Amino acid sequence: MSATLFGQSVLSGIFAGSLYALMGLGMSLSWRYLRVINIAHFGLVFLAAYMTYEFAGVRGFSALAVALLLIPLFFMLGVIQQVLILRFNVNEFSSLIVTYGLAIIAEAVIQLIWSADFVRYENRALHGNVEVGTLLLPMADILLVVIAVGLCVATWAAMRFTWLGKALRAGLDNPAIAAAFGVPNQRLLLLVSGFSAALAAVAGVFVALLYTLAPSQILSWLGVVFAAVLLGGLGNPLGLLAAGMLIGVSEAITMAVTAPSWAPVVPFTILILLLVLWPQRV
Amino acid sequence: MLKADAVCVGYGEALALSNISFDLGPGELVAIIGPNGAGKTTLVNALARLLPIRSGGILLDGENIARLTPQQLADRGVAIIPEGRRLFTSMTVEENLELGCYRAAARAHKREGLEQAYAMFPILGERRRQISGTLSGGQQQMVAFARALMARPRLLLIDEPSLGLAPVIIKQVFETIARIHATGVSILLIEQNATKALEAAQRAYVLDCGQMIASGTPDELRQRPEIGAAYLGHGH
Numbered sequence: 001m002s003a004t005l006f007g008q009s010v011l012s013g014i015f016a017g018s019l020y021a022l023m024g025l026g027m028s029l030s031w032r033y034l035r036v037i038n039i040a041h042f043g044l045v046f047l048a049a050y051m052t053y054e055f056a057g058v059r060g061f062s063a064l065a066v067a068l069l070l071i072p073l074f075f076m077l078g079v080i081q082q083v084l085i086l087r088f089n090v091n092e093f094s095s096l097i098v099t100y101g102l103a104i105i106a107e108a109v110i111q112l113i114w115s116a117d118f119v120r121y122e123n124r125a126l127h128g129n130v131e132v133g134t135l136l137l138p139m140a141d142i143l144l145v146v147i148a149v150g151l152c153v154a155t156w157a158a159m160r161f162t163w164l165g166k167a168l169r170a171g172l173d174n175p176a177i178a179a180a181f182g183v184p185n186q187r188l189l190l191l192v193s194g195f196s197a198a199l200a201a202v203a204g205v206f207v208a209l210l211y212t213l214a215p216s217q218i219l220s221w222l223g224v225v226f227a228a229v230l231l232g233g234l235g236n237p238l239g240l241l242a243a244g245m246l247i248g249v250s251e252a253i254t255m256a257v258t259a260p261s262w263a264p265v266v267p268f269t270i271l272i273l274l275l276v277l278w279p280q281r282v
Numbered sequence: 283m284l285k286a287d288a289v290c291v292g293y294g295e296a297l298a299l300s301n302i303s304f305d306l307g308p309g310e311l312v313a314i315i316g317p318n319g320a321g322k323t324t325l326v327n328a329l330a331r332l333l334p335i336r337s338g339g340i341l342l343d344g345e346n347i348a349r350l351t352p353q354q355l356a357d358r359g360v361a362i363i364p365e366g367r368r369l370f371t372s373m374t375v376e377e378n379l380e381l382g383c384y385r386a387a388a389r390a391h392k393r394e395g396l397e398q399a400y401a402m403f404p405i406l407g408e409r410r411r412q413i414s415g416t417l418s419g420g421q422q423q424m425v426a427f428a429r430a431l432m433a434r435p436r437l438l439l440i441d442e443p444s445l446g447l448a449p450v451i452i453k454q455v456f457e458t459i460a461r462i463h464a465t466g467v468s469i470l471l472i473e474q475n476a477t478k479a480l481e482a483a484q485r486a487y488v489l490d491c492g493q494m495i496a497s498g499t500p501d502e503l504r505q506r507p508e509i510g511a512a513y514l515g516h517g518h
């Protein structure tokens with residue numbers, strides 16, 4: 001394998017890994033702090049991707065403006081979802097089924113509005129490439145890496161250093177005592193679910209920028225993002241970022257040296273090795 | 283400052299506390315003693331609003347707090363040192379203390395509070411970055427005390443502070459309670475260790491089987507033969 005091919009593979013792995021981390025961040029937080037294994041997250045990602053396609057692609061609004069509108073809108077959707085989950089006493093296991101159902105509903109809604117055909121959003125502003133030596137870096141991918149790394153690092157720092165982050169961790173350790181010291185547990189959990197859904201909106205904008213969309217693809221990221229979330233450690237944004245990159249780069253190199261069809265084997269091999277060799281991690 | 287009037291608390295059908303009445307004046311240190319399973323922790327948790335109250339009233343400075351949330355109670359200056367410390371065990375010592383002053387009114391005093399806490403418990407200053415769950419029992423109890431003090435409480439609810447600690451540590455714990463009391467904080471001290479609690483308290487109540495069966499000054503209680511025999515180990 002030539003150095004250029006290798007370099008290009010590593011780069012595309014980093015791009016893919018950034019998207020895994022960006023999609024996984026909301027899942028990881030809601031799994032850890034809400035005890036909700038949120039499959040509906042992928043429904044939200046695609047809903048945001050289609051809305052980006054619709055408003056920025058078909059109707060010609062600026063993609064940035066669409067993103068800035070989607071974020072608060074999805075925040076509210078996330079809050080509503082969590083209110084319902086609390087209202088109906090959904091536990092960790094049943095959340096898997098309930099949110100899977102929500103993802104299927106999202107798929108049906110998307111198919112109803114946008115049909116089952118492939119659609120593609122072309123963004124001219126982010127169309128170019130940056131050339132570094134013999135390597136090509138697409139603008140949209142560079143932006144993705146910056147946003148994904150930025151959000152993961154910012155979330156890590158917020159969990160570690162802010163009142164909000166400390167209150168959330170305290171609530172996880174001991175909700176009753178946290179409440180006795182004034183921590184409003186329920187409200188913080190709604191904030192987490194809103195934030196998690198807002199992250200789905202951001203991820204969705206990038207899915208629209210980078211991929212051809214079809215409703216049937218909603219759950220196609222599920223396995224690899226699950227692997228990144230578990231490998232990174234629940235509620236651990238930096239671990240997630242590293243895991244996403246590791247999986248993305250391993251996949252890309254596997255594809256370059258073998259065949260593309262081998263790529264999906266990589267995240268699960270890593271995940272199974274993790275489960276076998278380091279079970280207490282999960 | 284605190285007055286309970288015919289408070290009943292239950293778990294499901296069963297009544298764990300029936301018609302509990304007591305009062306605690308400003309700056310007073312009142313003990314509630316009683317054997318295993320008497321309902322002491324139930325009472326503390328109900329007072330801290332962590333358990334629902336079935337009937338009866340609890341007045342804090344004249345306001346009925348029986349229906350408040352734990353957060354609202356914290357805002358009124360009540361802090362708890364729960365049975366078994368119940369620290370935020372995955373968090374550092376300093377983070378535990380910070381959580382103590384989470385409520386808005388206490389937050390402004392964080393730095394001052396930390397300085398005072400580390401002056402009172404120097405070992406905690408040395409271990410401020412250590413995960414609290416890895417401390418020894420006595421040190422964890424210091425964190426629980428420091429965390430509660432960070433809230434700048436007017437009223438402190440202390441549940442079984444001597445539980446599971448060596449006698450020499452228990453002595454230090456009671457010295458700490460006396461020091462906190464000397465700063466003007468009102469204290470409700472719940473203890474199974476009646477001897478120690480009666481030494482510390484100005485007045486005491488005896489709780490057994492979910493009912494208040496006696497009250498008085500420590501001297502009065504010690505002189506009552508049935509109390510001495512049952513709770514203080516004065517064999518005859």
Ligand SMILES: Nc1ncnc2c1ncn2[C@@H]1O[C@H](COP(=O)(O)OP(=O)(O)OP(=O)(O)O)[C@@H](O)[C@H]1O
Binds near residue numbers: 319321325
């Ligand atoms: N969560 C609960 N559910 C049902 N019953 C409970 C619960 N907690 C306590 N009880 C019962 O309520 C009664 C009082 O318990 P509580 O823990 O208040 O006693 P205590 O005086 O604090 O005892 P100890 O000295 O062991 O701490 C006991 O009979 C106990 O079995």
Ligand SMILES: [Mg+2]
Binds near residue numbers: 322323324365442
């Ligand atoms: Mg108890």
